[in-house]
Amino acid sequence: MIKKALPLTVEDKQLVQAAKDTISKYYKHKKHHVAAALRTKSGKIFVAVHLETNVGRVAICAEAIAIGSAISEGENEFDTIVAVKHPNLREKGKEIRIVSPCGACRELISDYGTNTKVILSDDGKLKKYVISDLLPYKFGQT
Amino acid sequence: MIKKALPLTVEDKQLVQAAKDTISKYYKHKKHHVAAALRTKSGKIFVAVHLETNVGRVAICAEAIAIGSAISEGENEFDTIVAVKHPNLREKGKEIRIVSPCGACRELISDYGTNTKVILSDDGKLKKYVISDLLPYKFGQT
Amino acid sequence: MIKKALPLTVEDKQLVQAAKDTISKYYKHKKHHVAAALRTKSGKIFVAVHLETNVGRVAICAEAIAIGSAISEGENEFDTIVAVKHPNLREKGKEIRIVSPCGACRELISDYGTNTKVILSDDGKLKKYVISDLLPYKFGQT
Amino acid sequence: MIKKALPLTVEDKQLVQAAKDTISKYYKHKKHHVAAALRTKSGKIFVAVHLETNVGRVAICAEAIAIGSAISEGENEFDTIVAVKHPNLREKGKEIRIVSPCGACRELISDYGTNTKVILSDDGKLKKYVISDLLPYKFGQT
Numbered sequence: 226m227i228k229k230a231l232p233l234t235v236e237d238k239q240l241v242q243a244a245k246d247t248i249s250k251y252y253k254h255k256k257h258h259v260a261a262a263l264r265t266k267s268g269k270i271f272v273a274v275h276l277e278t279n280v281g282r283v284a285i286c287a288e289a290i291a292i293g294s295a296i297s298e299g300e301n302e303f304d305t306i307v308a309v310k311h312p313n314l315r316e317k318g319k320e321i322r323i324v325s326p327c328g329a330c331r332e333l334i335s336d337y338g339t340n341t342k343v344i345l346s347d348d349g350k351l352k353k354y355v356i357s358d359l360l361p362y363k364f365g366q367t
Numbered sequence: 368m369i370k371k372a373l374p375l376t377v378e379d380k381q382l383v384q385a386a387k388d389t390i391s392k393y394y395k396h397k398k399h400h401v402a403a404a405l406r407t408k409s410g411k412i413f414v415a416v417h418l419e420t421n422v423g424r425v426a427i428c429a430e431a432i433a434i435g436s437a438i439s440e441g442e443n444e445f446d447t448i449v450a451v452k453h454p455n456l457r458e459k460g461k462e463i464r465i466v467s468p469c470g471a472c473r474e475l476i477s478d479y480g481t482n483t484k485v486i487l488s489d490d491g492k493l494k495k496y497v498i499s500d501l502l503p504y505k506f507g508q509t
Numbered sequence: 510m511i512k513k514a515l516p517l518t519v520e521d522k523q524l525v526q527a528a529k530d531t532i533s534k535y536y537k538h539k540k541h542h543v544a545a546a547l548r549t550k551s552g553k554i555f556v557a558v559h560l561e562t563n564v565g566r567v568a569i570c571a572e573a574i575a576i577g578s579a580i581s582e583g584e585n586e587f588d589t590i591v592a593v594k595h596p597n598l599r600e601k602g603k604e605i606r607i608v609s610p611c612g613a614c615r616e617l618i619s620d621y622g623t624n625t626k627v628i629l630s631d632d633g634k635l636k637k638y639v640i641s642d643l644l645p646y647k648f649g650q651t
Numbered sequence: 652m653i654k655k656a657l658p659l660t661v662e663d664k665q666l667v668q669a670a671k672d673t674i675s676k677y678y679k680h681k682k683h684h685v686a687a688a689l690r691t692k693s694g695k696i697f698v699a700v701h702l703e704t705n706v707g708r709v710a711i712c713a714e715a716i717a718i719g720s721a722i723s724e725g726e727n728e729f730d731t732i733v734a735v736k737h738p739n740l741r742e743k744g745k746e747i748r749i750v751s752p753c754g755a756c757r758e759l760i761s762d763y764g765t766n767t768k769v770i771l772s773d774d775g776k777l778k779k780y781v782i783s784d785l786l787p788y789k790f791g792q793t
Contacts, residue, residue, distance in 0.1 A: 251723065260723075273723040276715065276759065279791050280611040281565025283758040285715045289702065290723060293716030297677065297686075297699040327506040327564040328470030329709040336704045345504050359503060362487050362496075364469040365705050393581065402581075415581040418573065420620045421649050422753040423707025425613040427573045431560065432581060435574030439535065439544075439557040469706040471567045478562045507563050611790040612754030629788050638788075645785060646771050648753040 230352040237305060237344055237353060240264050244309040245321050247272040252311040259310050259324065261287035263295055266302035271295040288330045292337055305353070306334060307344035322346065331360040372494040379447060379486055379495060382406050386451040387463050389414040394453040401452050401466065403429035405437055408444035413437040430472045434479055447495070448476060449486035464488065473502040514636040521589060521628055521637060524548050528593040529605050531556040536595040543594050543608065545571035547579055550586035555579040572614045576621055589637070590618060591628035606630065615644040656778040663731060663770055663779060666690050670735040671747050673698040678737040685736050685750065687713035689721055692728035697721040714756045718763055731779070732760060733770035748772065757786040 240262045248260035257274035264270050273290035287308055295303070308326060312319035323346040326334060334341050335356045344353050357363070382404045390402035399416035406412050415432035429450055437445070450468060454461035465488040468476060476483050477498045486495050499505070524546045532544035541558035548554050557574035571592055579587070592610060596603035607630040610618060618625050619640045628637050641647070666688045674686035683700035690696050699716035713734055721729070734752060738745035749772040752760060760767050761782045770779050783789070 247723065251725070257722070273719055276719055276722065276763070277565075278759055278762045280613070280758050281561075282568045282570060282611065282613055283755045284566045285711065285719055285759065286566060287719075289711045290716055290719030293699055293702055293711055293713075294720045294723070296683070296702070297673065297716065297720070299677070325504045325506045325508075327566065328472070328474040328502055329564070329566055330470070331502075332470040332706050332709045333702065333704055333711065337702070347504065354504075360470055361501060361503075362467045362489065364467045366467075389581065393583070399580070415577055418577055418580070418617065418621070419707075420617055422616050422755070423703075424710045424712065424753065424755055425616040426708045427569060427577055427617065428708060429577075431569045432574055432577030435557055435560055435569055435571075436578045436581070438541070438560065439531065439574060439578070441535070469708065471706070471708055474564050474567045475560065475562055475569065479560070609788045609790045609792075612756070612758040612786055614754070616754040631788065643787060644754055645787075646751045646773065646780075648751045650751075 228355070228358055230347075230354055231342060233344065233351055233353055236264065240270065240305060241307050241309070241323065241344060241351070243270050243272055244307050247274060248309055248311045248321055254314060258313060259287045259308055261291040261306060261308040263288070263291040263306045264304045265295055265300045266304045267300065269295070269300060271300070286327060286330050288326055289333055292333065296337075301337075303338045303341045305342040305344060323351065326359070328360075331356060332364070335360055335363060370497070370500055372489075372496055373484060375486065375493055375495055378406065382412065382447060383449050383451070383465065383486060383493070385412050385414050386449050389416060390451055390453045390463060396456060400455060401429045401450055403433040403448060403450040405430070405433040405448045406446045407437055407442045408446045409442065411437070411442060413442070428469060428472050430468055431475055434475065438479075443479075445480045445483045447484040447486060465493065468501070470502075473498060474506070477502055477505060512639070512642055514631075514638055515626060517628065517635055517637055520548065524554065524589060525591050525593070525607065525628060525635070527554050527556055528591050531558060532593055532595045532605055538598060542597060543571045543592055545575040545590060545592040547572070547575040547590045548588045549579055549584045550588045551584065553579070553584060555584070570611065570614050572610055573617055576617065580621075587622045587625045589626040589628060607635065610643070612644075615640060616648070619644055619647060654781070654784055656773075656780055657768060659770065659777055659779055662690065666696065666731060667733050667735070667749065667770060667777070669696050669698050670733050673700060674735055674737045674747060680740060684739060685713045685734055687717040687732060687734040689714070689717040689732045690730045691721055691726045692730050693726065695721070695726060697726070712753060712756050714752055715759055718759065722763075727763075729764045729767045731768040731770060749777065752785070754786075757782060758790070761786055761789060
């Protein structure tokens with residue numbers, strides 16, 4: 226079902242860097258350890274950190290804030306999104322790494338663009354997939 | 368990436384029926400229109416309806432309640448889960464149909480059993496997949 | 510705005526005990542540390558543990574599972590609910606304590622019964638309030 | 652428990668207007684009908700629309716995106732927040748109205764500033780409260 230991974234472009238690597246720069250700048254223990262970077266079809270980049278909360282269930286993912294920020298500035302057409310995670314206190318020495326969107330984010334990303342591409346890490350190697358490949362048999366579509 | 372669908376058993380069809388019976392019995396406009404049925408490895412079946420809410424974001428999926436009910440009775444090993452949706456008022460004449468788990472439920476189901484199987488509908492045909500096939504490159508595992 | 514706390518009954522203390530017994534029995538590190546007990550107007554008690562998840566945002570609160578379990582058995586009229594939390598590994602020696610419902614649960618509890626009562630702890634003292642007192646100016650009602 | 656409402660300032664009325672302007676501009680049926688405006692202590696205003704989703708449970712509230720956008724630009728000190736709701740297709744002729752934060756947002760708002768103020772509507776009259784008054788006996792604080 227999942228198609229072949231798509232090739233990464235120079236812009237994709239800049240997008241990953243934008244996400245890394247964001248979490249490097251705003252990382253805060255128990256508050257923000259994930260950041261996302263979203264590139265619109267018009268070429269703009271929106272970055273955001275996630276919001277950790279006392280009650281985990283009400284936390285807000287970085288991807289969601291990046292998408293919401295873009296839409297709140299009139300940008301609705303999304304090309305590619307990526308998220309990265311800062312090591313926590315117990316992971317000292319480790320590097321910022323690329324993370325996959327959680328299942329809830331996959332719903333959101335695909336609702337706001339079935340062709341949006343996602344950059345993720347497959348055993349340390351960067352890969353890019355269309356969101357629909359990451360949420361096969363989506364609820365409401367079968 | 369996604370493997371071949373698994374064959375459905377007689378027990379699987381009984382599980383689908385248990386979910387349908389539950390929503391037939393407890394369907395309530397704007398409150399409960401989805402039901403789930405979960406079979407544990409010990410062969411017990413737990414059924415539940417979902418809880419719609421005034422603020423959609425705090426709604427609780429049927430799969431989550433079925434899993435939670437099972438665990439709250441000491442059952443931790445899950446074999447197969449399925450969810451069904453009752454037609455709403457505008458869909459009169461339509462039948463109860465099988466629905467895929469949403470992305471949030473896929474996270475939950477796989478957290479509580481990476482080999483749990485999910486029954487879903489592929490263009491009207493029943494199929495069964497391992498949950499990991501429905502959430503490729505899960506967050507935290509790459 | 511918040512009214513006077515209501516007096517606790519013998520049944521309320523049994524309800525607290527049912528929640529404590531549930532988490533004593535099913536506590537599991539990083540999986541289940543909160544339990545809830547719900548008493549219906551017909552006098553039945555439904556207990557449940559919460560479901561922690563890898564992605565916090567998809568976790569399911571114990572109150573939600575208790576309510577969902579009750580409704581999935583045809584019980585819709587709720588009298589009183591309470592939740593308790595088991596100490597985690599760093600809190601050794603501490604006791605199971607009563608916790609307030611989170612904001613998301615307050616939405617859910619009040620959607621399924623505006624007069625449902627909640628037992629909580631005020632500086633170590635048990636108190637009971639109507640849910641509407643714990644979510645003043647509820648969304649959609651002003 | 653809830654204290655007296657606080658007096659509204661000229662800046663508060665401008666904040667309400669900023670939220671109304673945002674939803675007037677970006678309202679989209681079944682996608683965005685709520686907007687929020689957040690004023691930081693430094694006097695900046697961040698606006699956002701909410702993100703409705705196919706699966707309600709994964710929707711993202713406008714308040715959360717406004718807070719996330721601010722933090723993602725380095726602003727962490729919040730003064731006041733307000734949300735407004737655009738009438739839907741069945742409510743033609745009605746005006747944009749102020750809405751209270753849902754319970755999940757109250758958790759988030761108070762986690763990111765226990766003294767943040769919220770503007771809401773009490774029977775059509777604008778009122779302003781400290782967030783802690785809107786989430787009495789917050790989870791984790793008793």
